[in-house]
Amino acid sequence: MSALAHRRFLKMHGAGNAIVVLDLRGSTAQVRPEEARAIAQDPGSSFDQLMVLHDPVSPGTDAFMRIYNTDGSEAGACGNGTRCVAYAMLDDPAMARPAEGGRLVLETAAGRVGVRRISERAFTVDMGRPKLAWDEIPLSEPFPDTRRIELQIGPIDEPILHSPAAVNMGNPHAVFFVDRDPASYDLARIGPMLENHPLFPERANISIAQVTEREAITLRVWERGAGLTLACGTAACATVVAASRLRMIGRQAHVQLPGGELFVEWRADDHVLMTGPVALVAEGNLAPELFSGAA
Numbered sequence: 001m002s003a004l005a006h007r008r009f010l011k012m013h014g015a016g017n018a019i020v021v022l023d024l025r026g027s028t029a030q031v032r033p034e035e036a037r038a039i040a041q042d043p044g045s046s047f048d049q050l051m052v053l054h055d056p057v058s059p060g061t062d063a064f065m066r067i068y069n070t071d072g073s074e075a076g077a078c079g080n081g082t083r084c085v086a087y088a089m090l091d092d093p094a095m096a097r098p099a100e101g102g103r104l105v106l107e108t109a110a111g112r113v114g115v116r117r118i119s120e121r122a123f124t125v126d127m128g129r130p131k132l133a134w135d136e137i138p139l140s141e142p143f144p145d146t147r148r149i150e151l152q153i154g155p156i157d158e159p160i161l162h163s164p165a166a167v168n169m170g171n172p173h174a175v176f177f178v179d180r181d182p183a184s185y186d187l188a189r190i191g192p193m194l195e196n197h198p199l200f201p202e203r204a205n206i207s208i209a210q211v212t213e214r215e216a217i218t219l220r221v222w223e224r225g226a227g228l229t230l231a232c233g234t235a236a237c238a239t240v241v242a243a244s245r246l247r248m249i250g251r252q253a254h255v256q257l258p259g260g261e262l263f264v265e266w267r268a269d270d271h272v273l274m275t276g277p278v279a280l281v282a283e284g285n286l287a288p289e290l291f292s293g294a295a
C-alpha cells in the first residue's frame, strides 16, 4: 500500500489558486510523480499545486517543501502555495507546532522563502531575488537583455504575442505585455505552445499582462505543468519585476488575477515581496484506492 494512503490533507486556495497541503514531516514518505498525478485527478483532492511538507533540511528553516504540478512535475517555487503552507503550519490543529510564531522560513530545492502573517487570512512571502541572466532563467540561447527576448507567436508580420520578458522567480517565467485585456487572448490554445517552446529547456510559465495604471496590472497565466490558473504568485512577482525593468511601473503594483488580487513589491535590496490571501476549503484523507493504479 502507498505510504500516502489515509494521509490527511488540507484543500485550500490562495487568491483562487487551488492548493493541497500534505504534511509528511516526521516520516520518510515521499510523493512519486505518479502519486501526485493520482491525487490531482481525484475531485476531492484536485489541485493546481500540491505542497508537501518534509522535515527541515538546513539549520534555521522550519520545513522543506516539495511542490508538484498536476502533471507530476516539480516546481522550485509557488507563491500562493507558500502562503497556504504558512496558514497550515501556524493554524491547523494537526499541522501546527506550538513553538512557531507568526513567521516561518521554508526551504525548497530553489532556496529559502520567509513568510510573515499580516492578518488572520493574509500573509507576505519574501520570494527572494529574481534571476535575470539568460542562463539562469534558463533560456536555450544567449540573450544579453532579458527585458525583451526574441520570441513571437502567430504570423511573422502580425504576431499575436511577441517579445516577452524572461524572469526566474525560483521557476521560469515569460511575460508578454499587451495593451488590451489579457482575457481577450486564447491563452488555453497559445499557452501550451509557448510553455513547450524550444527556447525554454525547462519549459516556462506563460503570462499575458496589461499595465492599467502606474501601480495596477491585470494578469492571466498559463502555468507550466498545470495549465490555466486563477492565480499564480510567482507569475505576479515576475510580472512586477519585468514591468519595473521596462519602466512601465515603479517597484510595486497590485496584480489583478481572475481569482483575486496580489500586492507585489520589488524592494531596493532586490527581494520580491508578495502579499495575498489564503482560504481553507476542506480537509480530507487520501483514499488508498487512489494509488492502486498510480502510473
Ligand SMILES: N[C@@H](CCC[C@H](N)C(=O)O)C(=O)O
Residues within 6 Å of the ligand: 017, 048, 049, 069, 074, 075, 076, 077, 078, 079, 080, 081, 171, 172, 205, 223, 224, 225, 226, 229, 231, 232, 233, 234, 235
Ligand atoms: N501557482 C504557483 C506557481 C506554480 C509552479 C509552476 N506551475 C511551475 O511549474 O513553475 C504560484 O502561485 O507561484
